[in-house]
Amino acid sequence: MMYIWKSVPEADEMDIATLQEQINVNSILANILLQRGIKDFAEAKVFFRPDLKSLHDPFLMKDMDLAVERILQAISNDEKILIYGDYDVDGTTAVALLYSFLKTLHSKIDYYIPDRYQEGYGISEKGVRYASDEGFSLVIALDCGIKAIENVTLAKELSVDFIICDHHTPGEVLPPAVAILDAKRKDCNYPYKELSGCGVGFKLSQAICRKLGKSEDILYPLLDLLVVSIAADIVPITGENRTLAYFGLKQLNTSPRPGMQALIMAGKLGSDITISDIVFKIGPRINASGRLEHAGASVELLISENLIEAEKLAKAVDIVNSTRRNFDENITREALEMIATREEEREWNSTVLFKNDWHKGVIGIVASRCIEQYYRPTIILTESNGKATGSARSVVGFNIYNAISECSDLLEQFGGHKYAAGLTLSMDKVQEFQERFEEVVKVRIKEKHLTPVIEFDDEIKLDDVTPKFYSILKQMAPFGPGNPEPIFMFKNVYAENISVLKEKHIRFTIHQEGQDQSIVCLGFGMADPVKDQDRTTLGLLRSKIRFNMLGEIRENVFRGNSSLQVYVKDIKFD
Known part of the structure; x- marks a missing residue:
């Protein structure tokens, strides 16, 4: 696919020089920070040193006081509470998070995930009638419900109260729930509008802790669930989400719950799990149950407190995920053939x-x-x-x-x-x-x-790519929407030591006139299999023709030795 290259607008030279002096970085890093809205030392400190104490007051969210009051009333009256969630990653992690927290306060807690095929998305009539028939007087819906006017009305008629925790765009009319927590409500003044559904569940838990005078530290082990929802639901990793994702990754890498540990093992992930690892390895496994069977299996895995049990559940989920991949490949092939004809x-x-x-x-x-x-x-x-x-x-x-x-x-x-x-x-x-x-x-x-666009942050020379430069660059993580991994343009370079890996990928070293340093590059999927190689990327690289290249700087650790590499995004030859 051909891409348009677009440079992110460069910051003002005076602003670059000022920030460069304030935080002692080079002009390239100062420019990238300014592009991300970091204008001075104070903002840089918040960006580089996230703090959970800086999270917004959950009671700033419209109806939060009503939601907390109703939940504490239900606990006080020994009512049965049902946690209801969507069947995707955001919904299942949200259910696991709130269920795990409320279980420490109340014994009469259960959860419900609708069947994708029998009930469809959101709050279903079957789910409402289940709650009524089983004696649940309060349902807390997560990652769904903002448009469920008909079925929340039915619940009200059946004497079942609903609290809705959603992050989707509301319609003109809201359901008749006891409380509706959604920062995208027009009448909600909550400062951050991009929480995941699981994030709204976390804010509700945070509010309950504050109301009961409990330390919010008890919620922090739940952040491994929250970062998975943030990554998999592709919400912006900015503001509050960035702080939650930062500490969620720490939890995931140092002390994950048994279910997450089992998923990490199933995905053969290393010790430094990133947002990208969640998107491509952890998220699809959690999603697989809801896509092909029933997402209740994923919730059981996520709330498991025993690693041996979790490993068994993760293996079952992994088998479903393999089946999902086969469906995905076959249907994609049919769809592409349909378009072509x-x-x-x-x-x-x-x-x-x-x-x-x-x-x-x-x-x-x-x-x-x-x-x-x-x-x-x-x-x-x-x-x-x-x-x-x-x-x-x-x-x-x-x-x-x-x-x-x-x-x-x-x-x-x-x-x-x-x-x-x-x-x-x-x-x-x-x-x-x-x-x-x-x-x-x-x-x-x-x-x-x-036409797809690749935005790049700045042009960079090979001698600028140093361990010190990269050590600051990687502190800008976690990367994702709203805070993308920086992409650099390497101009007028040429390649040597070219090799093909697994018949699909290209490995080569780039050089640049006037620069002492060279750097290894990896071009995934760039080894064109056609027989006439002269005009392919591989053939042109071998001709030593000069080219411009976009790429991300990464660290490669092999047998204890660390080196910097470039993951190639695109190449344009003269």
């Missing part, structure tokens, strides 16, 4: 595909895979319970939730974020929706949205 839609600005036997649990992943090949807003639909149900994924800068909402008259249900959404519609409306969605996207989307 639809000549009339080749010039469209969107992709909407339907096949009735595709597995509902992986269609979101398939949508993302299709975007890797055809860079445009994509919706993958399949049949479930007699309806067409789908997952939507978007491209950078395009709000797919808003586009879907303009087709809401054709839909029975929809919800989600700017870049990811879910929807359900009647089978006979699929083609009409496909055409309407394309009309909406064609009007809304801009040319710049249809």
